[in-house]
Amino acid sequence: MKRPLISLTSDFGVQSQGIGCMKGVALDISPDANVIDLMHGLPDFDLSAASRTMETVKFLPVGYHVCVVDPGVGTERRAIIIRTKRGDYLVGPDNGVLISAAKTLGGCEKAVEITNPKYMRHPVSPIFHGRDVFVPAAALLSMGVRIEEFGEELRFSELVKAPYGEASVAKGAIQSRVILVNKFGTLILNIQQPVWSRFGVKKNDRLVLEFAGKRRVEAPFVDTFGDVGIGQPLIMPDDYGRTEAAINMGSFSKTFGVKSGEKCVIRKK
């Protein structure tokens, strides 16, 4: 039998013993699992960045994927499990961080609220559901416990929405949004790559990006940084299925004063 894969994502920072404790809890329940870190360097409480990282689960094997970016822990927010059409189980808070990932994995097949105390670690910390609720659920699922046993089924329409939607083509432009600014100051936009062909953009086409306050940036649509000179802006497919706006060897975010969450309207020049 293939060893199950459990992945962990959080905003704890990699220097936290909380990650080690979550791995210990997972392996105590599911000792043959491969437990891997997907990402622990998410900005604190940044649901948009967390959602985008969870989308990259598509590069992992079908498995049990936990997200602990959870500003609402200790409040009434629900703990949930989503089964995807690809066969994964996504486990985390019902705050939208799992929704976009579920879509990239074929869509939600079933969702339940985790309420059965039998499947939690006790005492349940009021502020660390990662260790006491989410990871035990993922590990137990990997051992064969059925999703129905964790609690009541939820309709998808009841779940908290994703922190961002998909870019659309309207008014002769791509209507997009910045969903992440990475450590290099590069913007990640909510544009999946098929949007570009639908909008009729080819390599080296020149585009105009307009941000709030009418800041306009002109940039070519290219494949890689080296396609423009040092210090020049560019827009290109990123490594994980979306689009990035960057400056070759520079910071787009700092140079043009753009932050995560801003709208970006893109037109052909």
Next chain:
Amino acid sequence: MKRPLISLTSDFGVQSQGIGCMKGVALDISPDANVIDLMHGLPDFDLSAASRTMETVKFLPVGYHVCVVDPGVGTERRAIIIRTKRGDYLVGPDNGVLISAAKTLGGCEKAVEITNPKYMRHPVSPIFHGRDVFVPAAALLSMGVRIEEFGEELRFSELVKAPYGEASVAKGAIQSRVILVNKFGTLILNIQQPVWSRFGVKKNDRLVLEFAGKRRVEAPFVDTFGDVGIGQPLIMPDDYGRTEAAINMGSFSKTFGVKSGEKCVIRKK
């Protein structure tokens, strides 16, 4: 047979190749082990912080737990193994970092000094016993080598004491000590949670914390940050069995000028 668990804790910082080398050495000896990182972001040479992190081994499965916070490496300090009543083996320097963990795991059952060169990696680096002494010992124990084979038994009274003791109730107050200041400036105190009920403290009781130099801070005893306003101090159980003094969305350490190691006397108001 269940796969053995080996955990690694150090002050190397996560960006160090030393961690990868220790994992390689462990897996070379014990290829079926689950080797996990508990924590590598401990402040350099901070025995108190290391001791507190090792206490969280109780959240891991029974296993082989190595601590490499070792300012005395290269001197006459001993290398030791402690077998706990829970069944774990703790491996590291005899500088106190393993003692409090052993207590949280049921107590020390047996301790030996590691002196048998047969069970070390050669040449033994004078400054990296983690790789050449501690990790080989943990991995060999996980493969069935008996603790007695590593060297002479030590009496517990011979071992270097823990860097902190337990808080006590005396003179109408809890006599405690700051054992860690975390990255948010929150203080961790050496108060296990049963002390609070023994001292008769209930939720929302107001307490007065007195630090050296007579600095006094008033704070309620609560469950979570959200129980006080932003910028307000609080005192509450932490996630790992002790107590923290924090400011909601602020730094207790900076605001009140408190450092790790300071005494803290707590009275009811």
Next chain:
Amino acid sequence: MKRPLISLTSDFGVQSQGIGCMKGVALDISPDANVIDLMHGLPDFDLSAASRTMETVKFLPVGYHVCVVDPGVGTERRAIIIRTKRGDYLVGPDNGVLISAAKTLGGCEKAVEITNPKYMRHPVSPIFHGRDVFVPAAALLSMGVRIEEFGEELRFSELVKAPYGEASVAKGAIQSRVILVNKFGTLILNIQQPVWSRFGVKKNDRLVLEFAGKRRVEAPFVDTFGDVGIGQPLIMPDDYGRTEAAINMGSFSKTFGVKSGEKCVIRKK
């Protein structure tokens, strides 16, 4: 059968989801592998530092070792596999980072260029060959795919040279080079330890280090930091088979203004 070991080294920084994605790809192909991080904190694009870290593969079990320090990704640089005499497979870009490691593992036995698209992950990102080319190759090798199937054999003389050679003894001096400055400001030199006995240096001998611009530093040859006073320079064997020049509790690099890549001529005093 022993579980295969796959190690990952990069300049991504540990907070990157790219590492998690590479692990996922590896485990999808080779689910029984132990996939470990050797080091992800290498300075961006620093081939010399990467080469030195890859040398420490000798502390890992015989396995499949991937290096993703790859400033030339997206250009014509080759992707390669080297089989070492010890039995390891080194996988990465043909930019010199694997050469010194191969030498420490007994030498190159065979090298091939990776060109067979059947063994890549598609679509191949133009900027992330770690995930789409190198890791799939390592994982497939661990599952028994033969090195010949990946592409044409390369002669060693065709491969890009290592970023540094070995120190030599000439003109009554050791002619060496700084190959890394670590986070403490300690210099790592390209001097393997046998050079010292060949040059006739014994413990506590006083040496003179001369850097470009005729900066001269006098330091004893010792075993460990504690052999000199605080603030004093020293030169000693490092933990991984080379030599370091350091200041006890200080930064050699800052104090004397020395950078990675500089020449260092060492004479007896």
